[in-house]
Amino acid sequence: MEIKLPSYFKYTVILLGLFLLLYFMQTFKSVLIPLSFAGLFALLLLPISARLERKMPRGMATLLSLILIILILGLMVYFFSMQIGNFSAELNDISAKLSALISKIQLFLFEKFGIKPTNRSEFIEKALGNVSQTGTAFVGSTISLTTGALTVITLIPIYVFCMLYYRDHLRQFVFQFIAVSKRETIITTVDNIQLVVQSYISGLVIVIVIVAILNSIGLFIMGVEYAIFFGAFAAVLTVIPYIGIMLGAALPALYVLVNTGSVTNMLIVVAIFAFVQFLEGNFITPNVVGSKVSINPFAAIVALIMGGEIWGAAGMILSIPLIAILKVLFDQYSPLKPFAFLLGDIHREPRELKLLKKLKRKRRE
Template structure:
């Protein structure tokens, strides 16, 4: 018998379920985060693996070849960034001297304009910027710690990807066990929609990263910024973190330029370059490449970004958009949850869908009127 509960008990049960889910996600973060990344990459590599299998290549070899391609590309990017960071650290002493001169200029300006007496340069530099060696040491320790954790994840994620791709037929049969035969076609359509959304987002994101890195690097090279290619590529990679990544990517080269040249105008020009590229990326590049397949409104994206960062840290911020896009597909496919899918949808996309439906209905009415007119003439 179906037990009917009051509305307030249902709300309490839903809230308790959400709290338990968040606690579960935080408790098993070490396993769930690599699984989530592996699932996304498996969906991205699935077409390549299937094409290789159609060429009579065994599934295991096809998956291994796909993984080697991805790992090689990521290895080249990591090698380039590491080499640039090592070269950048060699200029810390020069940057420290420039910061010292910049502080003197600021103190003289404040004293001349506002009669604020200058404080001890040594104390001010230590209080405002900290000791450069300590900053470099802490940065190095944090980098080593992060790299160690990333290497641990990088060793387990390819294994998960291989298992997802190799046992995909088995996983499909596993999902069939939960639904009746008459609903399996609908379930496979939903899975296909999820795969399309994820592939569209990830492949489009990679193309956007390449284009944005070229634009950033060109702008910085025109301004004569040192390590322009490094800052351009690094800022474009940070775009995988929506809204926040581009801010961090613009601040680093701006602060470096300010510390290296001591000229505020140069730093503002760097910010202007990144702002212009961000305008192009948000209004033209991403909408044209990714399209409307990942149609999440900005408010829902920001909430997902904050929740992902709170639950899983930086990894959660990266995973937030593709995961919420997958949830929207599930919400749209399951009738009781359609209101939540509507809540997550982009308003412009809903307007285009409504206009498309109106045009289809108008075409049907017009064709019907033409047929009736032809029958009357006959």
Template sequence: MEIKLPKYFKWVVVLLGVILLIYILQMFKSILVPLAFSFLFALLLLPLNRDMEKWKIPRPLAIVSSIVLVVVILSLVVWFLSSQLMDLTTELDTITGNFETLISRVQDFLQEKFGIVPSNRTELITNSINGLQDVATNFLGSTISMTTGLLAALTIVPIYVFCLLYYRDHLERFLFKLVAKDKRSSLVHTLSNIQQVVQSYISGLMIVIVIVALLNSAGLLLLGVKYAIFFGVFASILTIIPYIGILIGSLLPALITLATTGHLIDAVLVIGVFMVVQFLEGNFITPYIVGSKVSINPFAAILALLVGGEIWGAAGMIMALPVIAMLKVIFDSYGPLEPIGFLLSDVDDVKPKKPKHKKKLQSFITEVWDGMFRSKNNKD
């Protein structure tokens, strides 16, 4: 006998389920974060492995080769950033000295033009220098921590990726056993869409990072900024966090340029370079390269970033867009959740198309006009 539950009770159960899911995600963060990144890397490397298997390369050797390629590329990027950062830290004394001179000049200007005398100039300068040193120290510590975490992940993530790729057929059969036979074709279609969305996003994002790094570095080199390539690459990597990543990456070079040159206009020009690159990336580069496969409206994307950052921190912000894109595919394929998929869609993708009768009317008017024109020429 079927038991019908009130709708409010169903919504309460759903809400409790969401709260339990968030609690589990936070509780088992150390296990789930590497597994989530492994899943993304596995989807990214899947086409390459399939091509290598078509070339009669054994599956284990194909998987190991693709993983080694990714590890080598990531290691080179980490080595470059670390070496540039260590060179930058050697100039902290010079930067702090320039910053002290800059503060003195600002205080002299305010006192001369407006008669503003600081209560304790020495204390202000000391606090400002200490604040700059604290920022640099925290930035260096967080970078070293991320590098250490990356090195630790290099031991467990490749194992996860290998297992996911090697046992992918077994996992696919497992999913088939979870659903009825008449729904397996829908499951295959959904899994294929999820794979295409994730692959399109990750591969497109890597191309965008390279292009943005070149544009950032070129702009900073034209301005004569020290460590221009490091700042350009660093800011481009932060585009992994959509909308706000490249803006965060512009603050550090702007502050260091201000402390180095002592001219506010130089810092403004540095921020201007990043703003121009941000405009090009958001309106031309990313839409052209990534395309409309990851069609999430900006409001849903920003909300996903905030939720992901609250649950998993920086890793959650990186995972936010791929996860919400996969959820949208699932929502679109399941009838009761299709309105949520519509809510997540970009507005341009759900706009009603222009009715075809307008095109037919225009073609009819054109044909009539051409006929009248031809008949007039025949009479003449």
């Protein structure tokens, strides 16, 4: 005899399950964060490792692909650390210029509109005088945090190697829970998910590189110092739809305004980033990544906030790829397709919505 449970009981169980899942993620984040990063890197390196396996054993191919990504990431970290070090060395000069710019603005407001400078200017100047100390403390805390995280970072390459080397064994482990008659369907679904996720992650990396190059070229043409640093920093932030471009353009725009004192140059910098963002959203990302796993801005912002609340900075980094993976999984499972539709970006109106609008127009007429 089949027992039918009331709807409120099902929803209560679902909410309880979500609460336990969040509790589990926060409690074991020291284990889950490196595993999540390792899983993304493994998916990214899987095509490279598979090609190398045609010419050499799997262990050697996995090791070579892992060394390749470590070298690339090491060069990126070295470059950004050098740029940040040079930038922090100029904080005293930047704070002095910013203080002078504020004084000019106050003088302009007093001469044109009769607005007298308030005592808050003294507070601003004192705060600006401590920028260098704050920057030094930030760098120091970052170094100490990095030193404390070395143990976790060293685990990620080990996890990536094991995931790539034992991927067939892991797949067979999953098949132990599935009936033989359903394994062929499961294999096809898993392969589709794997291909889509690989294309998304690799495409996202390509988009970031292209946007970084375009941003840097635009800043180079304007003669902005640290053009590569500002361009790459803004490119990484483009994973946040709409808001990323504002955050990415704010730092170089403020830097140009402080150094040149020209509002026109600042607006040109913002226009450059806005134009690159327009190219990225309408041409680069649709052609490189495709619209199948595109995430709408609302879902991306909520994912960033939730990722930051659960796992901090690491959660914000992982939130966009993980939400894209969830969308792919929801697309492959029919009962969860409405959630995939909710997460996805809508480029075209559904046919039902167009018909509904036509009916409303006819009623008004």
